[in-house]
Amino acid sequence: MSQLRIVIVGVGGQGVLSAAKNIGGAALEAGHGVVMSEVHGMAQRGGVVVCNICIGDLDSSLIGNGEADVILSFEPIEAYRALNLANKDTIIITNTAPVIPVTASIGEMKYPDLDDIFSAIGEVNSNLIKVAATELAKEAGTALAANTVMLGALAATGKMPVSADDLKKYMLSKVPPKTVEMNGKAFDMGVNACNTGKC
Amino acid sequence: MAMHPVLDKDVNKKIFLLGNEAIVRGALEAGLDVAAAYPGTPSSEIGNTFDKMGDDAGVYFEYSTNEKVAMEVAAAGSACNLRAMTFMKHVGLNVAADAYMTIAYTGVRGGMLMVCADDPSCHSSQNEQDNRYYARLANIPMLEPSSCSEAKEMTRLGFDLSEEIELPILLRTTTRINHMRGIVNLGPLVPGKGKGYFDKDPGRFVTIPAHARTGHINLLKRMEKAMEISENSPFNKVIDLGGDEIGIVASGAAYNYVIDYMKSNGIKGKVLKLGMSHPVPEKMCADFMASVKMVAVAEEGEPLLENDLSKIAYQRELKVKIYGKNTDHFSRRNEYSPDTIKAGLGKLLNIPVNDNKLVPRKVELPTRPPSLCPGCPHRHTYHALKKALGQKFKEAIYSTDIGCYTLGIQSPLNSADFLLCMGSSVDAAGGFSKATDQPALAFLGDSTFFHSGIHGLINAVWNEHKFVYTILDNRTTAMTGHQPNPGMGRRGGGAPSKGSDIESIVRGCGVEFVRVVDPNDIKATTQVYKEALAYDGLAVVITKRACALLEVREWKKEGSFTPYQVDQEKCKKCKVCINTFACPAIELDNEGVVSINEEYCNGCSVCVQVCPFGAIGPVNDTGVKQ
Incomplete structure (x- = not known):
């Protein structure tokens, strides 16, 4: 059976974990082997959060250098930070909305120019997909749904071994009932953004 | 309320469980009766799972005040012929080690499992100690799972093994196993016995020297049996x-x-x-x-x-x-x-490492260390104390402890100078107060106070140590995921409990200077600290305010939540809020414009007190920025 390795990166509080659970859970429901690594604890307090999802006949729950098939990044500079996990064929999907770390907001370090980040990624990988996930999520109802927009964008790449409809259905079965409509909308916006963009 | 997924009765169903949840499932398939623990990442979700299941699990579960207490509670359960377990992070076993070493001598009756979660790479810990040494140190058999399904099976069969060998079993995991999510095939849930009976056997369970010597002989015999089992183990x-x-x-x-x-x-x-x-x-x-x-x-x-x-x-x-x-x-x-x-x-x-990884041109990225959340009362405590210290800030020694408040180490708070382990804040501050004339300050949270902050307090009173001891009482065990503690009015599993009052304990230990203050009131907190720093003796300051994450959840539920914003006309771009307070919701752009990111603001309003120009206020009712 084919294997698929997905890395999700973001910042504590962005919903990286729940997106990862939805991807893994939907793959399991479709009959695939899944093992993943989550982050709990200290890193969740505004630090970098990385989740690995390994689909197929694999025992390892971590993804090695250059092994990722997809990088789903909820924050633009975190996509750059995770590039060691990517190869030239990796599909890199990133949210374009920055989350400024305290080290930058107090002026100790500088948050880089995003165009520079995107061009640095583009120089080594031509599969970069940029999604204004936070903006779209706000349109759907709340910025908190940016992770759902990103899930939609992932589904639209066709890389997942489950259809966009099945992933959406699975995700909607896990969100609080009163947010179903909003999350459904956010997911579709992610699909559309990806379809009208690069992929 | 919906049944917890770990309690699914559908035998042979394949479900997606976290390693820690798989361990709980394994125990419930083995007829567990008693579980006791103190939370500690990466083991925390084991307790969280029991806590959420409450009475549905059919198990006596308690959060104990520390790992040693938990292990002894579980040991008593096993001595009553019930299946019992305790679980902790690797350094938790250091706390429980005194009991642990001697339980090996008494051996067990009901199967006893000790889950111990190591943290190589120090994801959430102060060291990388390899607790497999502990199995060798105590002569206790050990199981090490590699997957979630194995975590469940080793837990389930670990109880059988424990009863067969009459020794506790150490189930040793690492962060990667605890926080791995994988497919687990469900077996039948097995109800426990409920109550056991303690058959007295002082020759075994009262470890006076004469009995202990026999206990050691028995232990070595039991390990011979364990060796035979290991040679043929399916694991x-x-x-x-x-x-x-x-x-x-x-x-x-x-x-x-x-x-x-x-x-x-x-x-x-x-x-x-x-x-x-x-x-x-x-x-x-x-x-x-x-x-x-x-x-x-x-x-x-x-x-x-x-x-x-x-x-x-x-x-x-x-x-x-x-x-x-x-x-x-x-x-x-x-x-x-x-x-x-x-x-x-x-x-x-001689296989070349050919990993095709991308090597992009270098772009400098800012680091993103974990930090105190927007609205965190710990930031307010540190901010007020720094104001009270003034010039003395540089020489004051911040003896900190294990919890969210350790994140005060980040600039610009710089409020951490010394840390060893749970409870070291107060003990070391006592030492500093004798070894130097620099102001000594201790910081620990409410849960850490109950875990190991009390004996140090008694020691400080007894030996007349002079320092300022801050108990950051945020009404929860925040860092590990908001578990209850004895000061909160509820137990593990959800039942209400009177518990213990921190202020009464402190007074009961003989401290004369005790102040309780809301750290979200910067002026009042600064004043309390001025008095505490001037006091000639041990001064205890309890900064009492619920964790911002819990508070904002309540506000949003009752519809009273309001984020704050910067009035750009009044803002003088002095950056006091950035340079001294550094709430992550307050952002500075490349033109020097300061604004509050509404998405991250938790509405604590303390920045209003920090701004010298009155430029910060609540977002108005329509949510439209001025």
């Missing part, structure tokens, strides 16, 4: 990939990377997976080593198996060469990954 097995060029001995998470590496590179050889890794099955290992041309050992942490194998090979005069940490193919540091195995085995087998 120790050889995976034959054809050929005898190399034999790799692996355990825990390292096994996963080894097997995937062997398969993907088509390497012919054998893998000996040690799941029951103490006592090491000596005969099995010897046979394995004799069957291959060379041996490599893949184990995270210290070279324990590697040293054991060297000993076994020496005793049996095997000529096979053993590669691992002693030959610099692997490291003692950090958790392993596919890359570790690729590099180590690649070097040994």
Whole structure:
């Protein structure tokens, strides 16, 4: 059976974990082997959060250098930070909305120019997909749904071994009932953004 | 309320569980009766799962005040012939070690499982200690799962094993196993016995010297039996990939990377997976080593198996060469990954590490360390104290502790200078107060106070230490995921409980200067600190305010939440809010414009007090910025 390795990166509080659970859970429901690594604890307090999802006949729950098939990044500079996990064929999907770390907001370090980040990624990988996930999520109802927009964008790449409809259905079965409509909308916006963009 | 997924009764159903949840499921399939623990990452979700299930689990579960207490509660359950478990992070076993060492001498009646979660790479810990040494230190058999399904099975069968050998079983995990999510095949849930009965046997359970000497004899006999079991354990097995060029001995998470590496590179050889890794099955290992041309050992942490194998090979005069940490193919540091195995085995087998990873041109990125949340009352405590200290801030010693408040180490708060372990804040501050004339300050949270902050307090009163002891009472155990503690009015599992009042304990210990203050009131808190710093003796300041994450959840529920914003006309761009307060919701752009990110603002309003120009106020009712 084919294997698929997905890395999700973001910042504590962005919903990286729940997106990862939805991807893994939907793959399991479709009959695939899944093992993943989550982050709990200290890193969740505004630090970098990385989740690995390994689909197929694999025992390892971590993804090695250059092994990722997809990088789903909820924050633009975190996509750059995770590039060691990517190869030239990796599909890199990133949210374009920055989350400024305290080290930058107090002026100790500088948050880089995003165009520079995107061009640095583009120089080594031509599969970069940029999604204004936070903006779209706000349109759907709340910025908190940016992770759902990103899930939609992932589904639209066709890389997942489950259809966009099945992933959406699975995700909607896990969100609080009163947010179903909003999350459904956010997911579709992610699909559309990806379809009208690069992929 | 919906039934917790871990309580699913559908036998043979495959569900997606976190390693920690799989451990709980395994215990419930084994007829568990008693569970006790103090939360500690990476083991925390074991307790969280019991806590959420409440009475539905049919188990007596408690959060205990610390790991030693928890282990002794569980030991009593086992002595009453009930199945009992305790679980902790690796350093928690240091706290419980006194009880742990002697439970090996008394042995157990009801099966007893001690889950101990190591944290190689220090994801959430102060050290990388390898607790497999503890199994050897105490002579306690040990199981090491590599997957979620194994975590469940080893837990379930661990209770049987414990009763068969009459010793507790150490189920040793690492962060990667605790926080791995994988497929688990459900077995039937087995109800516990409910209540047991303690048959008295002082010769066994009262460990006075004469009895302890016998206990040691019994322990050694029991370990002989454990060795026989280990030689035949289904958890120790050889995976034959054809050929005898190399034999790799692996355990825990390292096994996963080894097997995937062997398969993907088509390497012919054998893998000996040690799941029951103490006592090491000596005969099995010897046979394995004799069957291959060379041996490599893949184990995270210290070279324990590697040293054991060297000993076994020496005793049996095997000529096979053993590669691992002693030959610099692997490291003692950090958790392993596919890359570790690729590099180590690649070097040994002359397979180039060809990982195609991208090497982009360098762009400097800001670091993103974990930090205190927007609205966190700990930031307010540190901010007020810094104001009260004034010029003395530089020489004051911040003796901190384990909890969210350790994150005060980040600039610009810089409120952490010394930390060893749970409770070290107050004990060391006492030492500092005698060893130097610099102002000594101790900081610990409410849960850490109950865990190990009280004996240090009594010591400080007794020995007349002079320092300021801050108890940051945020009404929860925040860092590990908001577990209850004795000051909160509820127990593990959800039942209400009167618990203990921190202020009364402090007064009861004989402290005369005690102040309770809301740290969200910067002026009042600064004033309290001025008095405390001037006081000639031990001064205890309890800064009492609920964790911002819990508070904002309540506000949003009742519809009273309002984020704050900066009035750009009033803002003088002085950056006091940025440079001294540094709430992550307050942002500074490249033009020097300060604004509050509404998405992150938790509405605590304390920045209003920090701004010298009155430029910060609530977002108006329509949510439209001025």
